[in-house]
């Protein structure tokens with residue numbers, strides 16, 4: 001599926017699909033690290049690909065990157 005993301009679509013996606021908020025105001029491409037604000041109040045950086053495809057939708061404290069236990 002080819003889908004062209006814009007910063008507005010990403011922001012909408014983030015708000016609908018996570019408890020985080022998007023802080024970045026410009027989307028430059030899939031390899032760009034975007035700034036998010038986690039529900040806990042911490043800011044974190046992630047590419048949208050990771051956020052979307054890998055379900056990394058919280059900061060590293062709330063959701064450690066290599067957690068092996070199954071959540072949800």
Ligand SMILES: [Zn+2]
Nearest residue numbers: 038040059062
């Ligand atoms: Zn957090």
